[in-house]
Each structure stands twice: as structure tokens, then as C-alpha cells.
Amino acid sequence: MKFPAPVTLDWMANLIDAEVLGNSTITPTGINEIHKVETGDIVFVDHPKYYNTCLQSAASVIIINSKDVTIPNGKALLYTADPFEAYLKIVDYFKPFTPSTKAISETAVIGEGSVVMPNCYIGNRVIIGNNTIIHPNVTIGDDCIIGNNVVIQAGTVIGSDAFYYNTKKNRQVWFKRMKSCGHVVIEDNVEIGAGCTIDRGVTAETRIGSGTIIDNQVHIGHDTKVGKNCLFAAQVGIAGAVVIEDGVTLWGQVGVSKTLTIGKDAVVLAQGGVPSDLEGNKVYWGTPTQEASIKRRELVWIKRIPELWKKVMEANS
Amino acid sequence: MKFPAPVTLDWMANLIDAEVLGNSTITPTGINEIHKVETGDIVFVDHPKYYNTCLQSAASVIIINSKDVTIPNGKALLYTADPFEAYLKIVDYFKPFTPSTKAISETAVIGEGSVVMPNCYIGNRVIIGNNTIIHPNVTIGDDCIIGNNVVIQAGTVIGSDAFYYNTKKNRQVWFKRMKSCGHVVIEDNVEIGAGCTIDRGVTAETRIGSGTIIDNQVHIGHDTKVGKNCLFAAQVGIAGAVVIEDGVTLWGQVGVSKTLTIGKDAVVLAQGGVPSDLEGNKVYWGTPTQEASIKRRELVWIKRIPELWKKVMEANS
């Protein structure tokens, strides 16, 4: 999330009740979580395990619960006992939860030739392009951007909050949601089926590339970036912060784990489970996915175990 | 389901056109199906295979289609030719289907600080606690109870009817639904994603324990009891009458079969299929689930079959 304008560090320190260390002249331009952080951004970290990743990231300002770290040249720290609460305070300040009381927010913009069917909810500051059809009972959350010639079928939800939590098993409530201040971008000529859910970015964006087609009941997690002309069959599930390059095909019920990359024009056959990066231009199958030809040979080998057993018994007798 | 007040057996026998046998002084206080039956309850049974289970259960009164059984001490029978139809008659009497014509029923109670976004349906006698957010296009069926600080994202359905049928393959319509008269309880601090479905109890309750977080497109069956601080990733499916203890993690697309127990702090990895009870504090994988370490070793062994084959061929030559 970018702020409406750069802010001074003193103002920010005051907002979150923090102490400024390092380069106090920086005027941060936004806030992002570590996967999406850019120069000018604030990031936060509350566990020593991740201190270095955050200090060495593109972030200009690090909200942190320790003074006992080396501040990289030119950067600043905002020291506070609870960086996670500080993050929530900043998000609440810039993106307070303001439910539209109308089904279609007055701040939403709907392009020429576009149709929004009955019983849809279109949130605050949503932008819908031209010649786009939003079928009934669709929900589009605040700040999402929908392109031209897009089709979104009935019951689909665009811009649900990210499933992304601060987890501490030593408190009564283990999981506290990192409030999402990101959004979803659906590019031109995308078609999305019925009953799908596409989560918004935690602090940045979830993006579906132009010309991609998505069947019913597909789930796409926060901050995932889907390329152009991809095809996802029904009931595919994709976790958060995944990169799916152009022309990828995922057949029915495929599951994709988080923060991995699937290369250009790769194909994953039905019910495959993708645990880590896949090279492009190949066909995969199984849980965990292997190249489909290897997986098929394995299934043949499994069928030969009884024969093998018999041979061994004969040889040993 | 408990009745508003205890009823006499004679009144009940008259309602369902049954004959009272045994202790006619009992005043039953409710009706429940066999998995959930408590002292004071009526239960019904129409197949000799289950006569004994029902007679020996906590039920005080058994609706049954045979007189040729031994009535346990202090209990009563309601003898009738079709116990299933009698069950339906009782449920229809105490919980007649009364669709609210308004999107938010006038008998629903919504707590302070809670927000119900546009296009939601809130059924009769629903209770929603304080500081809870119900996103757009959510459906909450009759009699469900939602706690404080709960989040329910768009398009989710709480309190759909149980998938629970009386099956007889010798009639034209094989399946007749056991009308649900149960409900759903969502405890405090629970967060539920978009496009989820949580069925009500058939006669009792489906319960989601406090602090549990649920991603998008998760299905939870009737009468399932989920503990505190559990985490269910997207597209998990849990059948009916399951017990999931505190702190359990189910990763994406895991399937859980009915009437089993998953122990405290167990973890099931993505796409696992759970056919029977799992001990707590362990990590599981595969269909059917095994401990993940065993499953991983098996995958390595499968890869060694060709090598094994070669060794046997060499030895035999």
C-alpha cells in the first residue's frame, strides 16, 4: 500500500508510539509486507529469525522490537515493543474499514457497456472497465480493479481478505489477522467462473493476467500473480504469493503450495499437488508433482511388485 | 433439539399416531438422532440392525417399528409402522419451515459494534455477538449463534441443512432427507473465509471453537465439533459428526471422513485423505493418511523398484 503522500518519520513514530533510530530524514511512501516491499516502504518484523531479511530488504524503514541490530546505511528503524500492532495501527489509519451501506458503493466506477447484474456487492473505490459482465450475487471488495471485456460469473468473490496471520502459540488467541490493505487486479479479457474466490494482496496486489480463463470454484490466494492466457479448470486451489507464468494450464482440483513459481506453458494434470517450483514447458502429475511420464512409469513399476516378489521367492527357494 | 417444555408421552403418541409401551410416565424433553442423543430425549430407529444401539443409548424414549424387543428398565417405546415419518412429523411440529421474507429476520439479534454488509441473509432467531463482521452475500440460517469478534467473509453459508438421508433402495425415491432441526455455533474470535459452507447439526449442533481460522471454500459437515485455535487452509472438506480437537492444522484440500476424531495439535499435509482416527501431536500425509515420515520413505522406496528389479534380474541370470 502506498500512502496518499510521503509522511515524515516523526509523524509516523508518533502515530505508532515508536522511537526513530538511524536516518531520520526518510519520508516513507508506503507500507508492505516482506514479500512485496519496495524502496521507500516501511516493513515490520517482530521475530529475530527474520530481522536480517527485513533489514537487508528494499524497505527504507523497519518497524522492529529490538535496538540491538546494525542499521543499514541510509535506513531508519522505528523501534517499538509490538511491531505487529504498529502495522495494524498504520493500516487502520490509512485504510479504515468502512463498509458501504449500499450494495454498490457510490465511489465505485463502472465503465461503458458493462453490466452489473442484481444482488452484486461492489465495494468502495472499485473500478470496472468497459464491456464487462458481472453476473448475479458476485462480491467485489474495496479498491479492486476489473479490466475490459471481463466476465465474472455468479457467486464469485473478488477481494476477500488474505488468509495471513500473526501466529503466537503462547497467547490465548493464537492467530491474529494481518489486516489486508492490498487489492486485486483483473486484467482485460479474463473470464472467471462461478463460486470462485480471489483474495486481495496483504499489502500489495493479487493479479490475474489478461486472457486467462478460470473455471468454477477456483481459489486463488493473496499476492499471487497469474500470467496471461492461463487456463485453470474447476476446483483448482492456489495458495498465497505464487507466481504463475504465462500460458500455464492447471487441470481440475490441482493444488498449488505458497510462494513458488510455475514456469511458462507448464501443464499440471488433474488432482496434482505442487509443492515447489516447476520448470516451464513440461507436463506434471501426482502429489507431489513429478513429470507425468515419470509418474506414469512409477505406476507401472508398482504393478510389477508382485511379479518381482515371485521372482525373488523362486530364486531364494 | 430440545422442546420448549417437556411433553407427555400420550400427547406425543397422539401427534405421531403411535402406541406407548413401557414407562408411560416419562415426559421427553427433546429429540435427537443416535449420535447426539441425551437422557430425556426421544430417538427413532427403523432397522433391526440398530435396535439395540438405540435401546441401550441415553435416549429415554425410542420410536420403533417393532414390539418384539426388550424395553430397558424405566424407558418407553413409541411403536409405529414408520419411525422416520414420525421423526419428520415431530420436527415439523416444533421447527416448521418458516422462511423469513425479509433478508434480515426481525427475530435476529445483532450485537453492538457488529456489521452486516449488504445482500446478506440472516435467518430467524439468529444471534450475532459484538464486534463481528459479516461480509456481503453471506447466508446465516435459522437459529445459528455467532460469537464476538468473528469475521465471516463474502458468500459463505452458515447453517445449510445436513446431508443426512434415510436411504431405502427399494422405493422410487431412494433418499429422504432427515429434516435438520439443529444449528451452528461459531465461538468468539473465529475467522471464516469466503465461499465456505458449514452445515447445521441434524438435531444437535455443529460447533467451531474459539480462535479457529478457516480459509476460503472450506466445507464442514453436520454435527462436527472443531476445537480452539485450529487452522484449516483452503478447500478443506470435513464430513459429518467429526471431532477435531484443539490446535489441529489441516492444509489445503485435505479431506476428512465422517464420525472420526483428529487429536490435539495434529497436522495433516495438503491433499491428505483422513479415513479414520488420528492421534494428536503428529504430522500426517497421503490418502489414506499415514505419518508423513513413513509416507515420504514409501515414496523413496517406490523410486527404488527399478533398481531392485535390475538386481533380481542380475542375480537370476
Next chain:
Amino acid sequence: MKFPAPVTLDWMANLIDAEVLGNSTITPTGINEIHKVETGDIVFVDHPKYYNTCLQSAASVIIINSKDVTIPNGKALLYTADPFEAYLKIVDYFKPFTPSTKAISETAVIGEGSVVMPNCYIGNRVIIGNNTIIHPNVTIGDDCIIGNNVVIQAGTVIGSDAFYYNTKKNRQVWFKRMKSCGHVVIEDNVEIGAGCTIDRGVTAETRIGSGTIIDNQVHIGHDTKVGKNCLFAAQVGIAGAVVIEDGVTLWGQVGVSKTLTIGKDAVVLAQGGVPSDLEGNKVYWGTPTQEASIKRRELVWIKRIPELWKKVMEANS
């Protein structure tokens, strides 16, 4: 799709800017895609690979992008450079997209004793029988037909458009949707859970046979024909143009590939993946599905590989 009345070939040729070849006296009565084409119908084909299938099909008229074919006796061709665009033009002419601006279209017919709960969308020319309950937030698209004594639970979508595209990877947008002009028929006594999606036929119908029961979050593709008294558990996914005969049981999260047949009374156990035809009256399991008894034996054999390895090592030492 049948036309309101037979049309002359000249009129049709003029509509799509085509040249008539062969028997110009035919008056086509409808248009269908190749899987569903009947005598009197127009079909279209734009790839030489499928020329023969279409020419030899039941179609009376073939829209085609070549004159260099043998016209079967009594049939006619409509020659045009882009048969796919011609198809779209015909569908747009006879079934223009006309979104109802009201949540329940004035052309919808709802039978006696039926209840449509709040926040539903009922499209143009929908017919709903008697004593049917449509729960909240359901979407029923244009021209769908719902029988008597049907239950459709909350959030379900009936009649979403088919996931069926004209694919050409040498143009900027690879996928162009074949506009659906088909519909869905739900026969009597069918019960459909919450959060399901049932696509309409591309040009013909998707049909759910009487007495079939469907749990939550089930997806059924276009032109699939489901028999009577089937049972589909939660999160089952069925692709397009499948035939499922009477009495079939699919347990949770089963996936079924396209254009195959599952025989009468077959059972597929949870998470099975069906890649091709299954004979009736058997129990199947696994991905790809095998008879369950064979699959179970395989799992036992896999567990014996280490023992086998040991035997071979001992014999070779």
C-alpha cells in the same frame, strides 16, 4: 438449441455471410455443438482434423471454412472463413444476452407451494415446479428448468456458462468462449447443497436425474447427464459432457474427467480421480481410479518393498 421455427438456408447464409453448397432446400431447426448435434441441426467446424466427424454427424447443415470436402448426400454446407464467429452470430441472434434488471425476472414461472428465499436471482424464462425450496443467495440463470419437490441450498449457482472455449495459441487472446445457449434441467425430488455450481449445456442441456442428492460445493460441468438416485458427497467435481448412470455414488472430493461414462450403481471412494469410463456395479478408488480391492492390495505391496529389498540383499550377499 432449437430455433423458434425452421429457417431457410438463404436467410441463415445471409445472417452469417456464408455461401450455400449442397442441398439448399434444407430448413435447419436448431444449432448444436458436435457432442449433442441432432438431425435438422446446424453444426460448425473450423479445423480440418474434425471435418469428417462433423460431416458424418447427425447434422443437416455444416458451417465450414473449406469447400474442398465431399458433401454427404442430402446435406448442405455453409461456407465461411470463420465458422466460430458464425456460430457466435447465430447464438447472439436467437439468444441475445438480456440481463434481467430485477432479481426475479418477470418471465420466470414459479409453481404452487414453492418458496424463493431472499437475495436469489431467477433469470429469464426460468421454470420452477411445485413445492420446491430455493434458499437465499441462489442464482438460477436464464431458461433453466427446476422440477417439483426440489431443494436448492444457499449460495448455489444453476446455469453458469459452460467452460468451453475456442482455443488458438497464435492470436493474442488464446481463448474465446463459445457462448452458451443451452440450459440446465433439474428433475423432481433432487436436492442440491450449498455453494454448488452447475453449468448449462453449451448448446443443449445439463441434466440432474430425479431423486439425486448432491452435497455442498459440488461442481458439475456443461452437458453432463446425471441419472436418477445418485449421491455426490461434498466437493465432488465433474467435468463437461459426462454421463453418470442411475444410482452412482461419488464420495467426497472425487474428480471426474470429461466426456466419459460411469456405469449404473458404481461407487467411487473419496478423492478418487476418474480418467475414463467405469463399468457399473463396482467400487473404485485412487488416482487414476482402479477397482478398490486392487488399489488396496497395491498399497500393501508398496509396504512390502523394504522387506523385498532385504531379501534380495541377503540372497545376493
